[in-house]
Each structure stands twice: as C-alpha cells, then as structure tokens.
Amino acid sequence: MADDDLTSGEPERQAESTPDATADDPAGVPDPGAPAAEAGEVAAQRPKKSRMRKVLVSSALALVILAGLGLAGGTYYYDQVALPEDVAMDQTTTVYYSDGTTPMARIGDTNRTLATIADIPVDVQHAVVAAQDETFYTNDGVDYGAVAGAAWNQVAGDGTKGKSTISQQYARQWAELEGTSYARKLRESVIATKLNQEYTKDKILEMYLNIVYFGRGAYGIEAAAQAYFGKSVKDLTLGEGMVLAGLIDQPEGDGKGSPFDPTVNAQRAHERFEEIKRTLVEFRFVEPAQAEQKIAYPAKVLTAAQARANAVNVQGGLDKPEGLIVHHVLAEVAALKDPKTGDLLYEGVAPDGMKHFDRIRNGGLKIVTTIDKTAQKLAVREAGRNAESNMDGQPQNLQAALVAVEPGTGAVKAYYGGDSGNGGDFAGTYADPVLSNGEDSCCGGHPPGTAFGPYTLASALMAGYSVDSYWNGESPQEFPGSGRRLATNPVRNGAENPAAAPACRSGSPKWCTLEEVAVLSLSAPYFGVTEKVGGAAVIDTARAAGVTALWATVDRARQKVDLGQVSGKEAFPKYFNTEVGLGQYPVTVLDHAGGMATFAAGGAAAKTHFLKELWQDGKKTHAEVIRPNRIRGFTEAMAADLNAVLQGVPQHYGLKLHDNRPVAGAAGAWQFAPTADVAHAWMAGYSAYDAAEGSHGLAVAVWVGNKDQEQKIVDKSGRTVIGGTLPGAIWRDFLDAALTDLKAPVVTFAPRQNTGDKKAGTGIAP
Numbered sequence: 228m229a230d231d232d233l234t235s236g237e238p239e240r241q242a243e244s245t246p247d248a249t250a251d252d253p254a255g256v257p258d259p260g261a262p263a264a265e266a267g268e269v270a271a272q273r274p275k276k277s278r279m280r281k282v283l284v285s286s287a288l289a290l291v292i293l294a295g296l297g298l299a300g301g302t303y304y305y306d307q308v309a310l311p312e313d314v315a316m317d318q319t320t321t322v323y324y325s326d327g328t329t330p331m332a333r334i335g336d337t338n339r340t341l342a343t344i345a346d347i348p349v350d351v352q353h354a355v356v357a358a359q360d361e362t363f364y365t366n367d368g369v370d371y372g373a374v375a376g377a378a379w380n381q382v383a384g385d386g387t388k389g390k391s392t393i394s395q396q397y398a399r400q401w402a403e404l405e406g407t408s409y410a411r412k413l414r415e416s417v418i419a420t421k422l423n424q425e426y427t428k429d430k431i432l433e434m435y436l437n438i439v440y441f442g443r444g445a446y447g448i449e450a451a452a453q454a455y456f457g458k459s460v461k462d463l464t465l466g467e468g469m470v471l472a473g474l475i476d477q478p479e480g481d482g483k484g485s486p487f488d489p490t491v492n493a494q495r496a497h498e499r500f501e502e503i504k505r506t507l508v509e510f511r512f513v514e515p516a517q518a519e520q521k522i523a524y525p526a527k528v529l530t531a532a533q534a535r536a537n538a539v540n541v542q543g544g545l546d547k548p549e550g551l552i553v554h555h556v557l558a559e560v561a562a563l564k565d566p567k568t569g570d571l572l573y574e575g576v577a578p579d580g581m582k583h584f585d586r587i588r589n590g591g592l593k594i595v596t597t598i599d600k601t602a603q604k605l606a607v608r609e610a611g612r613n614a615e616s617n618m619d620g621q622p623q624n625l626q627a628a629l630v631a632v633e634p635g636t637g638a639v640k641a642y643y644g645g646d647s648g649n650g651g652d653f654a655g656t657y658a659d660p661v662l663s664n665g666e667d668s669c670c671g672g673h674p675p676g677t678a679f680g681p682y683t684l685a686s687a688l689m690a691g692y693s694v695d696s697y698w699n700g701e702s703p704q705e706f707p708g709s710g711r712r713l714a715t716n717p718v719r720n721g722a723e724n725p726a727a728a729p730a731c732r733s734g735s736p737k738w739c740t741l742e743e744v745a746v747l748s749l750s751a752p753y754f755g756v757t758e759k760v761g762g763a764a765v766i767d768t769a770r771a772a773g774v775t776a777l778w779a780t781v782d783r784a785r786q787k788v789d790l791g792q793v794s795g796k797e798a799f800p801k802y803f804n805t806e807v808g809l810g811q812y813p814v815t816v817l818d819h820a821g822g823m824a825t826f827a828a829g830g831a832a833a834k835t836h837f838l839k840e841l842w843q844d845g846k847k848t849h850a851e852v853i854r855p856n857r858i859r860g861f862t863e864a865m866a867a868d869l870n871a872v873l874q875g876v877p878q879h880y881g882l883k884l885h886d887n888r889p890v891a892g893a894a895g896a897w898q899f900a901p902t903a904d905v906a907h908a909w910m911a912g913y914s915a916y917d918a919a920e921g922s923h924g925l926a927v928a929v930w931v932g933n934k935d936q937e938q939k940i941v942d943k944s945g946r947t948v949i950g951g952t953l954p955g956a957i958w959r960d961f962l963d964a965a966l967t968d969l970k971a972p973v974v975t976f977a978p979r980q981n982t983g984d985k986k987a988g989t990g991i992a993p
Contacts, residue, residue, distance in 0.1 A: 318591035339446035344433040351468030353512035358472035368394035368419035394419035442478035473499040550648015593842035597638035606641035628654035630820040637833030655817035672813030677748035678895030678909035679810030693983030697990025698752035700739035722896040723748035735993035746875040757808025763795035773821035778813040824926035827913035831855035864980035871979035880951030894950030904939035910954040917974040
C-alpha cells in the first residue's frame with residue numbers, strides 16, 4: 228500500500244523549550260534521519276501535557292475511523308460524503324489509419340487512454356495489488372489495522388507513516404484531497420468504504436488503474452505501458468506489470484524520473500521488483516513452485532528519450548505530414564450535428580462564453596480515418612523530398628502536394644500537403660476548431676490551368692458536343708465577343724503547348740478535335756468551348772463533381788468562393804469570367820482529386836471525406852455515409868467518351884504504368900502575371916473503376932509550385948516544369964506503387980460511345 232502521512236493538519240502550540248517543532252513537523256515528531264541523541268533530546272523536551280493530548284487525539288481518530296466507518300454507516304457525516312459517480316477524466320483522443328488499429332496521432336491535454344479491466348492481464352492486476360494493497364481483495368476499502376497502527380506510531384514518535392489501500396488512493400485522487408489532516412483522512416476513508424459497498428473489486432481496480440500516475444507524463448496504465456514498454460497494456464507480461472506497479476509510489480522522484488525506473492536507478496528498481504515478487508508469492512498470486520519460471524525481470528525498458536521519440540511519432544502528430552490529416556479529420560468531427568436538434572455534437576461553452584471543443588480533444592475518442600497507411604507512406608515518399616522521390620535534389624523553392632481519393636466512395640486514401648501539420652497546407656484548406664482557431668488554413672488553392680479541362684470537357688458533352696467536334700486551336704487567339712479579351716490581350720495556349728500552331732491531325736491549328744484540345748492541353752480552344760457552353764455551366768459541373776471552392780480576385784484581393792453556397796449562375800460573371808474553363812482560378816488539390824474520382828466512377832460523385840468511424844466509450848457513434856450523386860445530365864455514355872479522351876493525356880507524356888494498367892488524366896500549368904513564366908504545374912487523373920470487379924481504382928491529383936513567393940519553376944536540370952513533367956512523374960510513380968501495393972485488380976475503361984454532334988464547334992476547315 229502507498230505510504231500516507233497520518234498527522235494533524237493543525238500545528239500544536241509548543242512550549243518554548245521545543246524550538247525545533249515547525250509547521251512541517253506539527254506533532255513534533257523527530258526526524259527519522261536525525262542522530263539518536265538529538266532525537267532523544269527533542270523527545271525529552273516534549274511537554275507531558277502535549278504528549279497526552281496527542282495520544283488522545285490520535286486514539287480518537289483511530290476510534291472514529293474504526294468504529295465510525297465500521298458501525299455508524301448511517302451517521303450524518305457518512306451520508307454527506309459523496310460517492311464517485313461517472314468520473315470524467317481527461318483522456319487522450321486517438322486518430323487511427325483506416326485499419327482502426329494503427330494510431331496516426333494522439334491529442335489531448337492529458338496522456339491517458341482508458342482501459343477496461345478485461346484489457347489488463349490478470350497477472351498485471353495482481354502485480355499492482357501486491358505492490359499497493361496486498362489485502363485489496365479482502366478488505367472493506369480501509370485497512371483498519373494499518374490505520375490504528377499508523378495512529379499509534381505517530382503518538383509513539385517513530386515517524387512511521389500509515390498506508391492507504393487502493394480504494395483510499397483512488398478516493399484521494401478522485402476527490403482531489405490534499406494535505407495530511409485527520410479530516411482529510413476521515414473523508415478519504417468514508418469514500419473508500421462506500422466504493423467497496425457500491426462497486427466490485429474489479430471495477431475499483433479498473434478505475435484506479437485509469438486514474439493513477441506512473442511518471443513520464445503517463446496517466447493510467449495504458450499510457451504507462453506505451454511510455455515504458457512501447458506496447459499496449461493488453462500485451463504486458465507479468466514482469467513488466469511489476470515494474471509499472473512499483474513506479475506508483477514515486478512516479479517522478481526528484482524530477483529526473485522515478486527511482487524505481489530501471490533506466491534511472493537499476494539497483495533500486497530491481498530491489499522493488501523483488502519486494503513485489505515476494506508479496507506475489509506470499510499471498511499466492513503466484514505459486515512458489517512457479518515463481519522462478521513465471522516471473523522474469525523485463526529484458527528491456529524504454530529510456531525516457533526513447534519514449535519521447537515514440538511519442539513524437541504518435542502523440543500530437545502535428546509535426547509530421549500526417550498532422551495535416553489530423554486537422555482535416557478533426558474539422559469533420561467538430562462539424563457533426565445532433566440529428567434531432569441540429570446542434571453541434573461536441574461544441575462546449577466555457578464560463579467566459581468562449582466556445583470550445585474540449586470533448587473532442589480530451590474526450591478519449593477513437594477517430595478512424597479513411598487514410599490507408601500503405602498509400603500514405605507512398606504519398607510522403609513520392610511527394611516529399613526523399614532519396615526515392617522525383618523531388619529529390621530539386622530546387623528548394625519547389626513544393627509538391629498530392630492527394631489520392633477512392634472513386635465511388637470519396638474516401639481520401641492518402642494526403643500530402645507539406646512536411647508538418649504546424650505549417651501551411653499546400654493540398655487543401657481545413658477549418659479545425661479543435662487544435663486550431665477554426666479559420667481556413669493557408670496555402671491550399673492553386674490555378675490548375677488546363678488540368679481543369681475535364682470539367683469543361685464534361686460540360687461540352689452535356690451541351691451536345693462530340694469529342695470529335697472541331698475547334699479553332701490557333702494561338703494567340705482573339706475573342707472580342709467575350710467582353711473579357713481584347714486584341715491587346717489574346718488567349719494563348721500556354722506552357723503545356725506554347726507553339727502557335729498545335730499539331731492537330733487535320734494539318735491546321737484551326738481545325739482540332741475536342742479530343743485533341745484535351746490531350747494537347749490547348750487553352751485557347753478551351754476558352755472557345757467555355758464561351759459556347761457558358762461559364763456558369765462549367766462551374767456547375769465542377770460543383771457537381773466535388774469542387775467545393777474556387778478563389779476569385781475581388782477588388783485586387785484573393786477571395787474564396789464557397790461553391791456549396793453559390794451556384795454557377797450566381798458565381799458567373801460576378802466572381803469568375805470565361806477563363807474559368809481554362810483553369811485560371813485556384814482550386815485545391817483535395818477538391819481536384821475528388822473531382823477526378825467522380826469521372827473515374829462514371830460521373831457518380833461521392834463526397835470527399837477523411838472520417839471513416841467515430842468511437843466513444845467502446846461504441847461506434849458515427850460511420851461514413853456514402854451516397855454518390857450522379858452529375859445531372861452526364862450519362863454513362865458521356866463518361867465513357869470523356870474517359871476515352873483523357874487516356875490520351877498520360878500516353879502523350881509517356882506516363883505509362885508498369886503493368887500497362889489503363890489510366891486517364893489531365894495536365895496543366897499556369898503562369899504568374901504579368902510574365903509568361905510557369906508558377907504552377909498539375910497532373911491529375913485516375914485508374915479505371917469497376918465496382919463489380921472489386922476495383923474502385925484510385926484518383927490522384929498532384930501539384931508542384933512555389934513554397935513562398937511566386938517565381939518561375941524549373942527543375943534541377945533548369946527546364947521549365949509543366950504538368951506532364953515533374954508532377955506527371957510523381958503522379959505516375961505514386962499511382963503505380965499504390966495500385967500494386969493495394970492489390971487493386973486491373974480493369975479497363977468502358978469503350979467510347981461517340982455521343983454528341985461532330986459538326987458543331989468553332990473550327991475552321993482547312
């Protein structure tokens with residue numbers, strides 16, 4: 228049992244002949260460490276009257292506790308002391324990968340994860356009982372013999388402290404009882420007695436092991452198991468449990484760690500281990516004949532530094548790429564509403580009126596994300612600056628971002644927006660009110676150029692144009708009727724195809740098929756297509772496919788336009804002009820990956836999301852809801868035509884997968900005004916989708932641009948970066964490795980259906 232002072236909280240008045248008595252030694256008890264002669268002198272100086280008073284008080288206390296608790300259960304005082312009910316302990320919320328078992332990050336003000344008694348091996352339970360309260364299973368919550376003995380020891384002045392049972396220790400921590408007064412001891416004992424009347428021993432032990440502190444910032448035995456052995460409590464051996472049990476008495480020591488921590492003081496830790504071993508055998512928790520075989524001193528205990536390193540990998544998790552995922556999924560959890568009232572489920576209000584989400588941060592939630600741990604590892608490898616990555620050795624101003632979304636479900640399978648969750652997010656924007664201020668994060672939107680073309684192409688198909696229709700592809704090209712472009716500012720085909728005369732099969736740049744416009748990434752004819760179908764239609768197609776926001780320039784300032792609140796008709800031309808069809812306006816990598824997933828699924832748009840499951844107190848309280856909605860007016864036949872066209876883009880840039888798996892995509896680049904230098908380059912696309920064959924495929928968007936101020940982007944060889952080069956290589960290598968590792972079946976796209984009118988368009992026949 229843990230040591231506990233049993234002294235009066237009120238210092239007794241001492242005679243002038245006892246100058247050594249202080250408030251720290253209210254009873255005038257000699258220091259056990261003092262020389263015998265000095266202790267004898269102090270004892271001799273104690274007035275007989277004071278000594279007698281101490282005898283009476285201590286005896287009275289023992290009688291009150293022994294008789295009052297044992298016999299007077301119906302007394303007023305006993306009734307007035309509350310019993311712990313539904314103890315709300317701050318505990319760690321854990322974010323997991325999609326497998327639900329691999330932790331991605333842990334958040335919270337207190338490092339605690341609640342464990343049930345079933346999670347804790349019986350041998351480990353016995354180790355704690357042997358170390359802290361060997362009579363736990365038979366006492367009534369208070370060891371009356373120990374209380375009486377401690378009281379007499381205080382009277383006798385031998386300095387021996389009393390001991391508290393596990394029930395008393397739990398009561399003291401639950402009620403936050405401090406000091407060493409008799410009143411505190413009495414209240415603690417009453418609570419301990421009531422606990423044993425109300426709960427089973429297993430329940431008391433479970434509550435105790437979840438509240439007790441083990442040092443190293445670990446509250447509760449699950450956190451302790453991770454902090455000292457790097458494993459879950461359910462996997463602890465008896466010997467490891469014995470080490471943890473021995474830490475409870477002095478979890479911090481002198482601030483350098485517990486003296487019973489084998490990595491701090493190996494000798495004292497081993498001595499404490501042997502003490503617990505003897506108690507285990509004495510009380511038959513372990514049979515003597517089995518002791519040597521069953522009880523083994525742990526071969527390895529993590530050092531504090533190793534434990535901190537492990538914590539960095541998981542605890543918090545905001546200083547690594549996955550930290551951005553944590554922000555995104557917490558924003559989704561914070562947005563959950565009560566279906567009956569419409570109120571936010573986890574929003575709280577502090578006494579000062581400030582709103583908060585402490586019930587998420589400190590509520591012990593189990594948050595399972597949609598992120599596949601294998602795909603995520605590949606995303607970090609391919610888009611980060613690693614030796615195996617295409618980003619290795621590239622100029623330091625370059626930054627890449629990559630997002631992978633599962634077609635048909637909208638589940639985000641991999642996300643890389645930067646190296647740290649504490650920095651800017653180059654792949655998306657989050658509004659996390661749990662670990663951040665709830666405002667949009669920085670850096671997510673980038674102009675996609677002709678990588679935005681699939682939305683324009685889909686709009687054209689819905690407007691009745693065939694992929695074989697003809698369009699004027701010359702560059703530069705004037706569009707005087709647009710009201711946006713004048714002869715002094717013509718539309719050019721851009722960095723992906725800077726030549727004034729694109730090599731169309733007709734032999735004339737003025738007679739290019741819509742398919743060639745898409746494959747060659749021709750900005751000028753995309754502008755012409757947008758004029759014909761209308762900018763509002765392109766915006767509505769993007770909205771329906773999953774693009775949630777675009778950025779406009781309003782009064783020379785960048786402004787995010789929420790497409791969930793604004794229709795194409797409302798947004799065009801108020802915020803966006805005809806250039807929306809050729810990708811002038813920034814979009815996030817996350818949104819674009821979600822839009823590509825929609826086309827991969829034949830036009831069925833599933834909401835892009837990070838939250839797969841939410842668990843609280845061992846019960847699933849939320850699961851992802853997948854309800855794909857088809858883009859209105861976009862048929863499966865049109866989807867087949869679009870997919871047939873977009874397969875030509877990876878082929879055009881030589882971005883073939885190793886198993887020749889069919890893939891489709893779109894490439895694009897955008898300059899920064901007023902120069903013609905490329906500052907943003909994109910590659911976005913997907914593998915074939917066939918749910919019937921068990922292959923959802925994968926949609927991936929990759930952006931490469933600048934970390935800070937806009938400037939020309941060139942690769943390590945000095946060549947201008949465009950969508951089909953560096954972003955394309957990252958896209959191909961990630962998609963190739965991810966589909967291989969995920970063992971996705973190889974399926975093909977549906978054949979071209981040749982919908983629409985071939986004769987319509989702006990093309991001029993040669």
